[in-house]
Amino acid sequence: MTDLAQLEADLSAQIAAAADAAALDAVRVAALGKSGSVSELLKTLGALSPDERRERGPLVNGLRDRIGAALATRKTALEAAELDARLAAERVDLSLPAPPERRGRVHPTMQTMDEMIAIFAEMGFSLAEGPDIEDDFHNFTALNFPPKHPAREMHDTFWLPEDENGERKVLRTHTSPVQVRVMQTLNRQLPAWIANGQKPPIRIMVPGRTYRSDSDATHTPMFHQMEGLVIGEDIHMGHLKWTMETFVSRFFETPGVEVRFRPHHFPFTEPSAEMDVRCDRSGGEIRVGQGDDWLEVVGAGMVHPNVLRNCGLDPDKWQGFAFGFGIDRLGALKYGMPDLRDMFAGDRRWIEHYGFSAFQAPNAATALS
Template sequence: MIAQLEAEILAAIEAANDPAALEAVRVAALGKSGSISELLKSLGKMSPEERREQGPQINGLRDRVAGLIAEKKAALEAAELDAKLASERVDLTLPPPPRRRGSVHPTMQVMDEMIAVFAEMGFSVAEGPDIETDFNNFTALNFPEKHPAREMHDTFFLQEDAKGERKVLRTHTSPVQVRVMRATNEQLPAWIANGQEPPIRVIVPGRTFRKDSDQTHTPMFHQIEGLVIDKGIHMGHLKWTLETFIAKFFETDAVETRFRPHHFPFTEPSAEMDVRCDRSGGEVKIGQGSDWLEILGCGMVHPNVLRNCGLDPDVWQGFAFGAGVDRLGVLKYGMPDLRDMFASDVRWLEHYGFSAFAAPNPATGLS
């Protein structure tokens, strides 16, 4: 009986032509309910004489079958590997796959485009800290003591310092305008060459922070503000500057704008600037259609702001404006949700990101 069983198992091992078939043979012979396992279980019911005779034969059969199965498994795996190597040869003469390259974030691309446009109009770039004093962020800019923007629901306030002052994460980039106007020649940073004495013509790109989050607002966002201080400045200068910027930035000469009266504490008169656009087809096309789109806020610098910064409003006048960098990028490049700008989704960056090696933009001279 043992010899017959061994012949049957050996034939099954020989016939197994893949690892799955061989595993089935192993389970049928050596598994918990396998034929050899059942024989081993029967040893307990035998007499001592029978166990002495049958035991070595059954155990020898188990060892021989286990060894043959291991050999056949190794042979099958080697054959499978050889077949795989034969069918998946690598042509070493082919060039390697291209390395994944990073891209310029849309916010940085848009900011560079805006800076380039204003640079052509003679603006310098000014920068300042993200953490500001209450004076620079609010008081110097003519915000009344109880103005809603000072409340906790709009502003991120820090803990009081040793002097009892609570600094803030700046809610706009306008504090840098205050710093530029108040700076003395000795304290003047290297990024502005005109000194305290006007004329002043600067733009201020940077991060700002407000407690706001929806499809068109994020707690941290980017702004670019402009400030011009000189003698004889009026709204006509402001309108020309902004219309020239919009035409250059959106790469179209067909720009039609309108200025609606508004209120900002730091400008008087104040205005919101809209541009004519077409919203049909799920896109916003600047310079055509019959719709209007709010782009930015602007106005003449308030006399109180000039006084707070040490300038005589009877001598010096100026205008200021501010626009959201991220929002203008969304409009120009057709991005559906402002929050995606800050989601750190590599797939989104691969789709909307800009190559650092692309040909220069003919409108701005930037990549």
Template sequence: MTDLSKLESANTAIIGSATTVADLETARIEILGKSGNVTLQLKTLGSMSDQERRERGPLVNQLRDRMIEYIARRKAELEAAELDTKLAAERVDLTLPPPPERRGRVHPTMQVLDEMIAIFAEMGFGLAEGPDIEDDFHNFTALNFPPKHPAREMHDTFWLPQDAHGERKVLRTHTSPVQIRTMQRTNEKLPGWIANGQEPPIRVIVPGRTYRSDSDATHTPMFHQMEGLVIDKAIHMGHLKWTLDTFIGRFFETPLVETRFRPHHFPFTEPSAEMDVRCDRSGGDVKIGQGDDWMEIVGCGMVHPNVLRNCGLDPDVWQGFAFGFGIDRLGMLKYGMPDLRDMFASDVRWLEHYGFSAFAAPNPATGLS
């Protein structure tokens, strides 16, 4: 017969030498498993006489119970030790400041739009808006576009399918239709956000999205534009030039603004011009107000008499001027963004680099952050 006291001492040593819960499980199988040394002692009881079984049975069962208890106690010790080690390794120092949270950024287009509105508001301009989906009259006909003008073709313009009345609406190609809606004196019931007709004098800016079938580094199918319209008596090109010179100086934050008009053609203005501004292109950035280069920055002109007539205004009484800026392009020039398409790519990394903090100190030139 096996000496149970020696077996217990050997098993106790095996259990005590286990340093992990996995090692302890191996020891448990060696002692209490199907072929464990204590289990084998229990199996020998069946071959003993009744007298031997009555004497040895209780001793073997007591040994098994002590082994179960010792294994359970050792397991609790090992689990507590492992927990302490894990807590020490994963401890968080609550006295440290939390990691910074990512804050949203103001998109450059929205920043430039706010700057432009603030500057023109100080010059006395109101704000007008209109629908992105326009009819042919407001987008082309009222603005003196002839029937076969290239801008009406599919390769330039996004036309919608015909409606129930056989009319094809268009995604507006410019914000000029709002000029028509502003000059038209009408009692038509329009939503509150659409510019309603008003009596002259008129002085408004019209920001918004516009759409053209074009895509490259400086053009996208959807872009932002701001047009300006002034209608009054005795208005001339000098008023137009002063307005644009003042805006450009304020926007680019420089008193050294030198501009020139070049003759151009727009269906809705006569005379028409493109305004160039003196700049320096010698480095990686375009510097406004210095250097020997010129850069076209805005299209403009005096409102065409036909446009005034289409809106019910007498061109012998009322005159005016109009101009149009690309908001995204102004942002590229002022803040050094090389590719217009990146502005609409929804890349958070780009926005973190070029975006603006909503909590920054106000810009002294515009009063905006």
């Protein structure tokens, strides 16, 4: 009797002192495990006489039951204490509003612009920007537009009312005024650069909004352009051709894109050209890099000597080329959007269908590897 009472007291003390589930399980194994102290007592019952077994059996079994019950009670208490600690540590203030559900989509124009910027940046071009509202000199005169050129007329251009000085500003019809501003900056920096023995080539890309009075399936009053400018010594048409061919191959992620250059006229370039890509128009879709049709994608040419002079650069020393892409048109071509006007209609169903996840990297980046 005394040994059972002492064993029960020792085991009860150990159960009460167990600080966690692992310590409690160690006590359980030591008491009720295969070789535990209570289990060893149960094994001795088989060697007793019937009378002794009748007397001692209930005592040992009672001890086993009480120890088992104490273990279960202590386990429940430890689990409750652990749950309370977790609830305190992981408490959520349900009075706060729920985080907003992310529903926005990246507009295809912005996705296309990011792709184009990534490609030209890989080719060594830096980013340049300028104002949407321009003066006549930067938007027309410096770019060799004659005074009566149709682009200056109200039916083609958005003119603003005269200001207090009698000057009329214009919503820029292209991003080329930024090229003028950059070349003027180069002209101002030339003396210091030359004094330091530096050669000052320009290699910029100019994305941005532009405005023209035009609206149909392939034109919108407000649209986005990506223009480029390269100015340096000994720049020639071959540099322009390689740049354009490399860009369209990477942008459309098709190494076999075939292009052709056609003579054209722009006031600010001479010679001027438009570049077409081979495509297939069958089946209501345009697929680049195959078929027997051609699609114009960019206007380009060598910077006109008059433009260089208007920006303070000597055309006998500096040459360059310029080009201009319609960002919206390239995006519509690449991603199969039939009407440019839908891109600015504000229809949520359209952006949910054609939009991109904010976490999606520009597709063209994979073509750079």
